[in-house]
Amino acid sequence: MSAPSSDVILRTERVGRSFGKFVALKDVSAEFRRGALTSIIGPNGAGKSTYFNLLSGSLAPSTGKVTFEGKDVTGLPQHRFAHLGIAKSFQITNVFPQLTVRENVRIAAQALKTRFDIWRPRAAMTEFIETADELLRTVGLWHRRGELASALAHGEQRALEIGMALASRPRLLLLDEPTAGMSPEETRTMMDLIVRLASERTVILVEHKMKLVMGICDRLLVLHHGELLAEGTPDEIRRNETVKRVYLGQREH
Ligand SMILES: Nc1ncnc2c1ncn2[C@@H]1O[C@H](COP(=O)(O)OP(=O)(O)OP(=O)(O)O)[C@@H](O)[C@H]1O
Numbered sequence: 001m002s003a004p005s006s007d008v009i010l011r012t013e014r015v016g017r018s019f020g021k022f023v024a025l026k027d028v029s030a031e032f033r034r035g036a037l038t039s040i041i042g043p044n045g046a047g048k049s050t051y052f053n054l055l056s057g058s059l060a061p062s063t064g065k066v067t068f069e070g071k072d073v074t075g076l077p078q079h080r081f082a083h084l085g086i087a088k089s090f091q092i093t094n095v096f097p098q099l100t101v102r103e104n105v106r107i108a109a110q111a112l113k114t115r116f117d118i119w120r121p122r123a124a125m126t127e128f129i130e131t132a133d134e135l136l137r138t139v140g141l142w143h144r145r146g147e148l149a150s151a152l153a154h155g156e157q158r159a160l161e162i163g164m165a166l167a168s169r170p171r172l173l174l175l176d177e178p179t180a181g182m183s184p185e186e187t188r189t190m191m192d193l194i195v196r197l198a199s200e201r202t203v204i205l206v207e208h209k210m211k212l213v214m215g216i217c218d219r220l221l222v223l224h225h226g227e228l229l230a231e232g233t234p235d236e237i238r239r240n241e242t243v244k245r246v247y248l249g250q251r252e253h
Helices: 048-056 078-084 101-111 121-138 154-166 184-198 210-214 234-239 241-247
Strands: 008-019 022-033 037-041 063-068 086-089 172-176 202-207 219-224 227-232
Touching (some): 008 048, 008 202, 022 048, 022 063, 022 219, 022 227, 037 210, 048 086, 048 172, 048 202, 086 154, 101 154, 121 154, 154 172, 154 184, 202 210, 210 219, 210 234, 219 234, 219 241, 227 234, 234 241
Parallel strands (some): 037 202, 037 219, 086 172, 172 202
Antiparallel strands (some): 008 022, 008 063
């Protein structure tokens, strides 16, 4: 069922992506609702990361169209996405390990300013530091602001990367497997953070483990073999016979 267009923040129309002759994603049409926490799930190789990369602008679709807030953003260069209000966090390789936690977020905030104010360098810097501290409080890392990023545990580094992604004040935050490689405790902390983040902005989350997101998300998209298999609320997805079949026999969901 189609939502009114103002309720839709992001839309894909028959997007697909091939790598050589291999079709990784085929004709995926979907609408993402503003303010909702939506998870994209599916078994290994289903096309989740490929779809995520199309949504975040890291990859251009081979076919179809991506629309953000009514604007056609298909194939726009990556840097334009941050300026449009879309941010993504997909790995911790954006983190500078030899800088402090606060410096990492400050630099992310600074990088988005097109021009550093040479007439008010000190005031501008204070502003960036204040922004960094606010974002560090949001992601629960303010108490570690003075430490080197390399001293953080894996889960904390992911949280730091999210803090850096938030520096662009995105209206849409995209997260690719944010709990990958985490301990159960780190996973719980990250899920709590995602719920808090989603209360203030639209979040789209790619996750391999269906169980993890069932309790927190508003809607789910299920991909399988590069196609959209199902879409709906957690209850609808839980009851969906085709989804059950696809996930049956898989160990960890
Ligand atoms: N750059 C690429 N070149 C060739 N094939 C690719 C490329 N990227 C992805 N694929 C293939 O496309 C298919 C979908 O991959 P994708 O990473 O999108 O799946 P996924 O659902 O994210 O899987 P996983 O849960 O294992 O990360 C896979 O068969 C993969 O091997």
